[in-house]
Amino acid sequence: MNSDKTILIVDDEWNMRNLLTIYLQAEGFRTVEASDGQEALATLADQKDQTDLVILDIMMPLQDGFEICQRIREYSNIPILMLSARKELHDRVEGLNRGADDYLTKPFESEELIARIHALLRRANNQIEEGKDGNLLFSDGLQIYYEKRQVYVNNELVELTAKEFDLLYKLAASPKRVFTREDLLRLIWGEEYVGARRTVDSHIKNIRSKLEGAGLTQNRIATVWSVGYKFI
Incomplete structure (x- = not known):
């Protein structure tokens, strides 16, 4: 079960938010919903330490998912899974270049959605550990110490x-x-x-x-x- 993980669902369509909520809660995730980009940004500002992943639709009024993704990336490394009915390659590339971690086209099977979410959460847990002191420690041996202004690779100092x-x-x-x-x-x-x-x-x-x-x-x-x- 995933009772310690919270996922923010951002989509202007109630039916899609409801469907995603059903899929995710069946897997034990906690869910929070936002119907547009501004609501999503406000929710993350209030709960960024309690939110583990964002599912972000592209086609939304006022601000599309690309813009919201870029706004989130200005202050957060939270995993972002973008959803869209648009299957064109340039849309996927645009989403990834704006900071999305993965891109899933609609319609999709619930099994694939859940598998991608688990993969993103594993990657987030294993790849980087950011301490309160600003140190960045990566699973491949790269270590960046902010206060000491030192970089190590496999415990070897890099000048x-x-x-x-x-x-x-x-x-x-x-x-x-x-x-x-x-x-x-x-x-x-x-x-x-x-x-x-x-x-x-x-x-x-x-x-x-x-x-x-x-x-x-x-x-x-x-x-x-x-x-x-x-x-x-």
Whole structure:
């Protein structure tokens, strides 16, 4: 049973919310509902420490699921499963680029929905542990210590420059969120910095090389073509 897990269902259609509630409660999940994006954001603000996963419909009035997903990713790494009747590849890519962890098209079987939810929850539990001190500890041996400003791979210290550390931490603290090069220049170098976007590229290249040299087998910083970067 999953009585300790709470799932937020965001869909403007009552019938779909009701159907999802039936499926999830039958598996022992607690459920909370929101009928639009603003209600969802307000619910997460009130209960973000008690909510374990969000099921987010794309087609909603006022603000669509893409925009709400991106808003959530600005402050939370909570797993997000997007639902849509739209089966086009570009919609799936858009959802994933905005920060969704998975994408399921309607209609779907309840067994597949539950299986995907369990997979997302396992991934969230195993991949990263974020302490109150801001430390980020990943299951593949990557450890980022915020206060000490140190990075380890399998307990081996990785020597990063100040800007390289800031850049890695900013990306790692918001996995799946896509940052443009302009975002990263502004966040890491500051509003007054005047420099080429290739500054970001060269720092990312150095970080990747140093992590790989320390034994990290997976490239954790993915390039989002023509946009920027995200941590995976």
